[in-house]
Amino acid sequence: MEIPPGTELVALLGDPVAHSLSPRMHAAAFAALGLRWAYVALRVLPSDLPEAVRGLRALGFVGANVTVPHKEAAAELMDRLDEVARACGAVNTIVFGEGRRALGYNTDVAGVRRTLRYGNVKVSGLRAAVLGAGGAARAVCVALAQEGASEVALFARRVERAEFLAGSMSTLFPHVRFEVHPLQQDALRRGLQEATLLVNATPIGMHPDTGQSPIPSEEVLHDRMGVLDLVYNPSRTRLLRMAERTGARTLSGLWVLAFQGAVSFELWTGRPAPVEVMLRAIDAPRLPEERP
Ligand code: NAP
Numbered sequence: 001m002e003i004p005p006g007t008e009l010v011a012l013l014g015d016p017v018a019h020s021l022s023p024r025m026h027a028a029a030f031a032a033l034g035l036r037w038a039y040v041a042l043r044v045l046p047s048d049l050p051e052a053v054r055g056l057r058a059l060g061f062v063g064a065n066v067t068v069p070h071k072e073a074a075a076e077l078m079d080r081l082d083e084v085a086r087a088c089g090a091v092n093t094i095v096f097g098e099g100r101r102a103l104g105y106n107t108d109v110a111g112v113r114r115t116l117r118y119g120n121v122k123v124s125g126l127r128a129a130v131l132g133a134g135g136a137a138r139a140v141c142v143a144l145a146q147e148g149a150s151e152v153a154l155f156a157r158r159v160e161r162a163e164f165l166a167g168s169m170s171t172l173f174p175h176v177r178f179e180v181h182p183l184q185q186d187a188l189r190r191g192l193q194e195a196t197l198l199v200n201a202t203p204i205g206m207h208p209d210t211g212q213s214p215i216p217s218e219e220v221l222h223d224r225m226g227v228l229d230l231v232y233n234p235s236r237t238r239l240l241r242m243a244e245r246t247g248a249r250t251l252s253g254l255w256v257l258a259f260q261g262a263v264s265f266e267l268w269t270g271r272p273a274p275v276e277v278m279l280r281a282i283d284a285p286r287l288p289e290e291r292p
Contacts, residue, residue, distance in 0.1 A: 004036070006036065007036050007037065007038050008036065009040065009060070009062065010037065010038070010039045010040075010062055011041075011061055011064040012039065012065045013042055013053075013066050013074070014041070014042075014065075014066065015043050015044060015046070015068070015069060017041040017067070018041075020067070021232075021257060021281075022039065024281050025257070025258065025282050026261065026265065026278075027281075029261075029262075029273055029278050032277040033274060046069060049070050049073050049074065049077065053074070053094070056094075056096070062096065063093065063264075063268045064093070064094040065261075066091055067092065071090035071135055072135065074091040074094065074104065075088075077102065078094070080103050081105075082103070082104065082106075084109050084110075085106040087109075087172055088109065088138050089138070090135050091104035092105070092106055092107055093107050093263075095267050105263075105264075106139060106142075107261075107264045107267070108139040108256070109146070110143075110260065110263045111255075111257070111261075111262075111263065112140055112199075112228075113146060113147055114255075114263075115228060115256045115259055116147060116197070116251070118259070118287070119228070119249060121196065121226035121249060122196065123148065123149040123196060123197050124149070125148060125149075125150050126150060126195075126196045126197075127149070127150065127151040127153065127196065128151070128198075128199065129153045129154075129155060129195045129197070129198045130144075130155070130198075130199045131156075131200045131202050132156060133156040134161075136230050137162075137165060138169075140199050140201050141178070142173075144176070144197075145169065145172070145175075150176065150177065151178075153179045154178065154181065155181050155183040155188060156181075156183055159180055162180045163180050166178035166179070166180050179191070183214070184216075185217060185220065188215055192220050192222070195225055196225055197225060197227075197228065198226070198248075199228045199230065200227075200229045200231060201230050203231060205229065205239055206231045206237075207234060210234055210237070212238060213242060214239060215242065218243075221242060221243055221248050225248050227239065227240065227248045227249070227250055228250075228252075228253070231253050232253030232256075235253070235283070235284070236285075255279070255284055257284075258275065258282060259275070261278055
């Protein structure tokens with residue numbers, strides 16, 4: 001493959017990166033707009049991250065995506081963080097701009113917000129539930145607060161981690177009520193009754209453990225809710241199959257991947273992202289009303 005001089009470069013920094021769908025998705029987007037740009041996935045060890053970011057800047061990269069396990073560490077390395085990245089304490093997108101300064105963004109938040117709108121799930125003034133209390137759960141909480149949720153119930157195996165997350169979110173978003181519960185059947189049954197949205201922000205159900213679900217039984221779900229699984233490998237997780245059986249609206253983690261990628265693409269290129277091309281490139285499920 002030839003990468004001619006003058007090609008604009010974007011990197012993905014993570015570990016592992018071998019199975020990432022982002023190179024395929026961004027290559028399709030660059031091609032659709034006729035841009036001479038390339039996106040390269042680079043495996044970086046945590047101890048090498050500061051040098052890797054400095055190296056990208058020195059080599060003239062336009063920017064980068066940052067993925068597991070570097071999102072929090074990358075935030076510490078930026079010259080400036082935008083407001084959302086600061087709220088998340090994590091960066092998934094770097095732009096080398098404003099005199100080649102490292103500007104940090106978190107497009108996972110916009111990815112979740114656009115996914116909710118795409119899937120036609122409204123949370124404004126309503127109650128939502130989040131499973132997990134890690135980095136993705138934090139981005140989901142920020143997205144829900146920005147979408148106007150009035151209550152967010154966090155369910156976690158380590159309740160103290162969820163309490164810490166709820167505390168910092170309550171400070172940032174005092175108009176939202178954050179609750180903490182153990183990730184257990186009884187608490188889920190009570191906590192989900194009035195929820196219009198359930199988001200899985202744990203890795204449970206991800207390949208190779210595809211038989212697992214973060215909820216013990218589908219009795220806790222109902223047909224008035226949307227269920228978003230951030231896990232996208234496989235794209236139809238056990239949780240989403242349980243949700244389908246209860247008549248709940250399902251939202252794919254591949255949509256979040258495509259929409260966060262679209263926002264990153266727009267930050268790097270300054271052009272509207274070809275979202276349909278990006279969704280197709282990663283075989284994201286179509287909306288129910290578009291299915292034949
Ligand atoms: P993380 O920071 O490691 O947090 C994972 C959370 O899940 C923690 O609260 C952890 O609990 C909990 N957890 C893990 N295994 C569990 C288990 N067996 N039972 C109960 N709880 C468990 O990871 P993350 O960055 O938030 O990512 C979470 C998932 O979201 C990953 O699968 C990631 O690929 C996915 N994600 C997808 C997208 C997308 O574009 N679709 C974007 C971001 C993230 P403990 O604290 O007790 O360990």
